Amino acid sequence: MQRFLVDDTYARDGAALFFFCGNEGPIDEFANFSRWVPELARDLNAHVVYAEHRFYGESLPFGASSLQPNQTQTLSVEQAMQDYAALITHLTAPGSRLHGAKVVTFGGSYGGMLSSWMRAHYPHLVFASVASSAPVRFDRIGPSFFPLTTAAAAAMVPSCPGLVRAGFQALLASPLPQVVEAFGLCPGAAPHRATLTLWARNAFVTAAMGNYPYRSDLFGKGLSAWPLRVACEALELGEAPALERLARALNTYYNASGTVACHMVPEEYRSCADQTGCGSGTSLWGQAWDHEVCTQIVYFTSTNNVTDMFPPRQWSLTQLQAYCRAVWGVQPEPEWYQHLWEEIKASSRIIFTYGEIDPWRGGGVAANLSETLVVVHIPEAAHIYDLAGSHPNDTKAMTTARQQVASLLGSWLN
Secondary structure, eight states: OOOEEEEEEOOOOSSSEEEEEOSSSSSHHHHHHHHHOOOOHHHTTTTEEEETTTTTTTTTTTTTGGSSGGGGGOSSHHHHHHHHHHHHHHHOOOTTTTTTTEEEEETTHHHHHHHHHHHHHOTOOOOOOESOOOOOOOOHHHHHHHHHHHHHHHHTTTTTTHHHHOOOOOOOSSSSHHHHHHHHHHHTOOOHHHHHHHHHHHHHHHHHHHHOSSSSSSSSSSSSHHHHHHHHHHHHHSSHHHHHHHHHHHHHHHHTTSSSBBHHHHHHEEEEEEOOOOOOTTTHHHHHHHHHHHTTTTOOBBBBBSSSSHHHHHHHHHHHHHHHHHHSSSOOOOTTHHHHHHHHHTTTTTEEEEEETTTGGSSSOOOOOSSEEEEEEEEOOTTTTTOOOTTTTTOHHHHHHHHHHHHHHHHOOO
């Protein structure tokens, strides 16, 4: 039973179907965030459908036991794409209101990958695709992700990377009781220092992804406008020791709502195969995503404290393989994506959008591949920012980019 959401508010018979490819999480959360899709549908009188990805949200093939290791054999990209193909076929079947409608897929991040892959792999079903922040070049993610996170921090506050380095140095050198007190950890809940380091790193990574010019909840409850800048400015403030400055910066993310009395690290951070993050310990989607990173969505991201601002941590294919064998009993396929990348290059009518302060852009398509395989680079834009609905605080560059995508897509549909 696959959940999908329908929005026909602005739909007109004979118009396009905008099909949103759900990714790692409940589809209602992505639909509520991605308000630019219905805005574009209003302008083009399109039907909108948001499809939930199998093994996420309420689309659980085996109910509560779906994520037991012996039940995850069908958690794969191929199966998810076949789900979407089956749903599109059903929605556009002869006799339906949508029969003959041109289908345009949308998606962001992993959903952006799926959107582009759907156009490339099912060209008889999908007319065009918009792929936001889609890092389809897996081999380029590892070398670029943490350096680009560091560059985003420097773009916010030039002194930020140096202050972050000093803070982590203090975290690693200070007695653990001092760290517990400075960070405001809950009594009796102090994890290993290595886990604390990853928890602290995750705050900067996630703030960088959700670094929008207004408050937003997608990447953290109650995140302020420009949350990465806010974290960096907290590091700069006053003359406090480096450890206290780091704690203050982390609090701008983990206590952005101002309602957290103390930090329970296992609830706020999930350690997993994906070193860029799998959400909080209470986010069910993180477990399914952990499995996908252990099988097909394979990239390995290390830190070295030279090209990035984080303590050295080796996470190569060797470490990933050991983790995935132990947790899921599976073997990662690091070259799996190549066949779909080749299909993209042979395809047409795909628009890739990338924010220039998004840590994921290094794994994206750098430049136009053809007249209809188009890349739109957006200054001052973080991860999947273009999918969010119009906002009074939107940057001029974002407004221009959305207009460019809308114009190009409209010309193809007409």
